[in-house]
Amino acid sequence: MILCITEKPSVGSDIAKIVGASSRRDGYFEGNGYCVTWTFGHLCCLKEPADYCTEWKRWSLSSLPMIPPRFGIKLIPSDSYKRQFETIKNLIEQCDEIVNCGDAGQEGELIQRWVMQKAGCKKPVKRLWISSLTDEAIRDGFQNLRPEKELEPLYTAGLCRAIGDWVLGLNATRLYSLKYGMQGQVLSIGRVQTPTLALVVSRQLEIENFVPKDYWELKTVYRETTFSAAGKNFDVEEKGKVVIDRIKDLPLTVTDVTKKAGKEAPPRLFDLTSLQVECNKKLNLGADETLRTIQSLYEKKVTTYPRVDTTYLTDDMYSKCGGILNSLKDYQQIMIPIRGQKLRKSKKVFDNSKVTDHHAIIPTGQPLPDNLTKAERDVFNIIALRFISVFFPDCSFEQTVVNAKVDNINFKATGKVIIDPGWKVVYAGDKRQEDTEKSDKNEKEDEETAGILPPFTKGESGPHAPKLVKKTTQPPKYFTEGTLLKAMETAGALVDDEDLREALKANGIGRPSTRAAIIEILYKRGYIVKERKSLRATPAAIELVALIKEELLKSAKLTGIWEGKLRQIEHEEYSAKDFIDQIKQMISEITISVLRDPTNRRIVAEQAQDKSEKESAEGKSTKKKEKKGKK
Template identity: 65%
Template sequence: MKVCIAEKPSVAREIADILGAKSRRDGYFEGNGYQVTWTFGHLCTLKEPHDYTSRWKWWDLRTLPMLPRKFGIKLIDDEGVKKQFNTIEKLVNEADEVINCGDAGQEGEVIQRWVLTKAKCQKPIKRLWISSLTEEAIKEGFEKLYNGTDFDLLYAAGSARAIGDWLLGLNATRLYTLKYGQNKQVLSIGRVQTPTLALVVQRQLEIDNFKPEPYWELKTTYRETVFSATSGRFSVKEEAEKKLEEIKGHDLFITSVETKKGTEQPQKLFDLTSLQVESNRKFGLSADETLRVIQSLYEKKVTTYPRVDTTFLPNDIYQRCPVS
């Protein structure tokens, strides 16, 4: 039996329909030699400080920095998560082969690998790598499955990022809270949130401290066209008036007219960040709202996988694009 693990129930349903796994079981689909199950996104997370030692349960400057010798993972404390994990663990341990059908990205790889690690999977692992949920894309993906080990470096990169977030976030949050938090106020520090907050604060300070200064420019209108003097801007009105007196008595001559043929390149495809910026500018949507919408569209097969930072189509999808 081959066990496929998707990242969401809706994706598992699409895969199961195409593979012929039509029978619905408790937590998975089955049929045609396949069992198709799913996670709910993250089922596992890195262990908390108190999971390593009781000394780290209490916030104390003397215990910082917290540096585990080896990082471990654990199930998220939720009954639904535990039930689904037990289903996955049972299927994996009874399988002949496991197919990782997680989302095609760093986060998707980490989510699935943590679950397989927690389940102590010792079976051969294949990787389904697709950026679209169309029937054609899924069928082609299963025709050319990759070895799971081909994505070991991607998994390592994702794990390293998660560990980096843990080390910085938990240690720095405790440090700043204990040293500077007043009335037990938690000062949350994070790899992304803190630099982002610093940028917002810096920009706000620039706005608050901005002092407008008047300036003068020399312009004239001829045949409904505005021409500007090459002298540029003047911060002192008297200097602008002096320059005006110098050129006021001279005629305006158009010595040449140059026409240039320009080309405008087609707009690049959106990556997630640029889409979130544009959605906020045009529609006032938050980053989370935009992500929810584009993820829903992906699951409805009308967009490619959204959680990537590239503005180019994968080769397999590009080849199927019509040429006009």
């Protein structure tokens, strides 16, 4: 008998149908030589401090740092979990072979292997690795099962992440709570949550301490076209007036006219973070809500695996894309311009070297079920339009730059005319897209731009009307959930360029699948609140970040480097032992530093505290795991 273990009952039902296990039993399906059972997300977790040492049950500075000689796992205390685990254990004892059908990612690998370890599994194991839950994908997956050994590095990286979060989160939370908390107050510290909080606090302090300054830009109007002076900003209006008095009666001379053809490629396909950013912008969905929605679309078989960090497809997907496009019945009118043509194959879309475990998020080609919620339909629409757009031509435009001179002052006017909208026709009439592009343009625009400029000739000259335009320096904007996700992905760097963003992903903080949960933890801890779309740090959060002197605890850049090492472990390029040893050394040094603090500082804040130490570490509490499993 072959035993298939999935991560959720709903996935178990889908797989049972494919393998022919049609008889429903208590906690599993059976038939055709197969049994199909499931976990409820996490059934096991790392042991808690008191499980290793009775002295660690009581919170005490003298017991820190807590570092077990060997980490172990245990069943999450829950009657329903215990019953399901016993079912899995009994089936493992009876089977000849196991197929690990967990979600095809780092966390899925950890969930399944912990259960099999706890059950004392000695049976041969193969891995089902699929990017969608369509019948075709499941069948293909069973035809190409992977050896368990292939996924060992993925499991090792997940285990290192869990141990690192345990060592740093539990120890630092106890340390700071006992040293600086008031009356049993818990000050939650985490390997990812604290650097993320520090980003929000730093941005807020920058805004609050910002002193606006007026300045004046020199411009002039020639032949009904506004020219801007290069590098001529004045901190005092009178200085600008002196220049205007000097040049107002002198002629403006055109020194150069250039026209350049330009192209704008379609935006990249979605990884999870960019999808969360887009849904926050266009739909005002929070990161966690977007993740829940795309997970539901995946389980309803209409989109591919969501917890991905690549925006590329593999080359072999190219042959399937035509069929997927044809399946999008509600979008056929949009695709008329590319009908009858060979589908475009861009290196910005198809690149095997940029895909490891899963490709970008795209539609699967399955018909949409009638029971989609409004949020699911809206998110699917965003994914579908993006997928369609990458097969359209680039948007082509002509940019005209006119350089001119008055006395010794250089001026410039620019105009940009769309020659062929290309992929932008996909979004024609999409007000949300227009609003997003307008907002992005306003944020980036630093010079006068216009549409069609009148014809200018090099050497022409004539009168002009100079003027001063008053401007005021602006503070940075508060983070939204979307912009905070982007900052986490790039370890705090402010990056709009898609190519640079891709390069920085290797050292982003957190994983695509966990970043939304980290933001939710910060809400729950009372560290951040939302005002409209803006995220604000609470006084307690500002105090806590100011209190932390250890840069490794709060630096997004340094934490990003650690995340990079976890990815290296996943690819067998870095030692798991070295990573864990560094974590242990780090918490020992932090403990000594905090204990030596002679001040008697205390943080007082009203927070809804839950003293679950598992949540203190990284928010992966028993309750949260139960909730995930029951969905």
